[in-house]
Amino acid sequence: MPWLVLAFCAGATVVHFLAVLPTLVGLLAIAMAGILVWRRWPVIAAMLFGLAWTAFGARQIVADDWPCTRDREVIDLLGVVTAPATRREGWVEFDLRVLDPAGSGAPRRLRLSWYEADAIPLPGQQWRMTARLRCRNGFSNPGTPDRELELLRQRLGATGYIASGTRPILLADRPWQYPVQRLRARIASDIGASRSSRASAAVLQGLSVGVRGNVPDKLWEAFAATGIAHLIAISGMHVTGCALFALLLLRSAWKLRPGMPRSRRIEIEMAVVVAVTAGYAMLAGASLPTLRTLVMVTVVAWQRVLRRATPVHLTLALAALLLVATDPLAVTSSGFWLSFVATAVLLALIDAGPGWLGRLSAFLRAQAAILLLLTPVLA
Numbered sequence: 001m002p003w004l005v006l007a008f009c010a011g012a013t014v015v016h017f018l019a020v021l022p023t024l025v026g027l028l029a030i031a032m033a034g035i036l037v038w039r040r041w042p043v044i045a046a047m048l049f050g051l052a053w054t055a056f057g058a059r060q061i062v063a064d065d066w067p068c069t070r071d072r073e074v075i076d077l078l079g080v081v082t083a084p085a086t087r088r089e090g091w092v093e094f095d096l097r098v099l100d101p102a103g104s105g106a107p108r109r110l111r112l113s114w115y116e117a118d119a120i121p122l123p124g125q126q127w128r129m130t131a132r133l134r135c136r137n138g139f140s141n142p143g144t145p146d147r148e149l150e151l152l153r154q155r156l157g158a159t160g161y162i163a164s165g166t167r168p169i170l171l172a173d174r175p176w177q178y179p180v181q182r183l184r185a186r187i188a189s190d191i192g193a194s195r196s197s198r199a200s201a202a203v204l205q206g207l208s209v210g211v212r213g214n215v216p217d218k219l220w221e222a223f224a225a226t227g228i229a230h231l232i233a234i235s236g237m238h239v240t241g242c243a244l245f246a247l248l249l250l251r252s253a254w255k256l257r258p259g260m261p262r263s264r265r266i267e268i269e270m271a272v273v274v275a276v277t278a279g280y281a282m283l284a285g286a287s288l289p290t291l292r293t294l295v296m297v298t299v300v301a302w303q304r305v306l307r308r309a310t311p312v313h314l315t316l317a318l319a320a321l322l323l324v325a326t327d328p329l330a331v332t333s334s335g336f337w338l339s340f341v342a343t344a345v346l347l348a349l350i351d352a353g354p355g356w357l358g359r360l361s362a363f364l365r366a367q368a369a370i371l372l373l374l375t376p377v378l379a
Helices: 002-015 024-036 042-062 147-153 179-192 198-209 217-226 236-256 262-283 288-306 312-326 328-332 334-348 355-378
Strands: 074-081 086-088 091-098 109-115 125-135 158-162 169-173
Touching (some): 002 312, 042 328, 147 328, 179 198, 198 217, 236 288, 288 312, 288 334, 312 328, 328 334
Parallel strands (some): 109 158
Antiparallel strands (some): 074 091, 074 125, 086 091, 125 158
16 A cells, blocks of 8 residues: 555656646546556556546646736735734735635635735635735745745635725624634734734744744744754644643543443544644644644544554555645645655654663664655755
């Protein structure tokens, strides 16, 4: 199975090197070819399936793009804010789900900037506005982030800004439409209103609810120079810690009810752990690292409920397959490859010998292996 999953991921990766996406007829032909060679060459078939599936998903995503032939066109929009807004110097940035995309011709999801804003749009609020839209583009220089790819990953069909001389009109406030996002915005706002410095509050917002847009650029540069930028993003370490904390609390609670059957306890433990982990992942913004860990926790919990001891490499392969199948663009994230390689290395070398010398030896071997295997991935 691991080789089939790697082949599927390789097929998904090939799509991102194509200049033009295959037509629907071409995708059908690729899928049929995979079916025909499945019995004799299953690895090749898995690669073809990954290519066809990812290309099909990519066609659905780019079909909603704002055409560059209409770049800078001004249109009227009616939409709902879907995520906490980011406050910047002199302007506010927020994501909008267009309620009438067919009537306005706009993509379903936009990222808009409001200069000299006199209000902060909140998730669940319905606004009417006039905006100048830009097709999804951005600089892609060596050694710098690919903005266009990042927007594509977030399923944003266009960017834009509120047209000068106009003011958005708040029509309704329905916080129950996006309750988790509204809670994230409330927590971030309360942190920002504290007496902490702007930089400290921005870092705390990123560490608590995944709102990192308020971190000053100079602070990001300092984090990057010191090699700790990844600690600001809520990742697998944070989500796994949350799951383990919930499990420890349950284990402590069982001491109050020692008579409960073990099978029943395991079912309750796994259900609570998955629920708590999912809630924390949503509160953190449901980024790719958090969702990746959530999938792994869910797979392990399901195996515990079924009382099956699945090898580690099969668990990792199943988690990777679920992620790539549900989000083909996951393979474009370096964190996807780094986390899976690092996890595989750590789990393969986790068996430590007796005593503290054995544990120290296992730790040093794991660090050396991670350094050796992650260097080409980082490069």
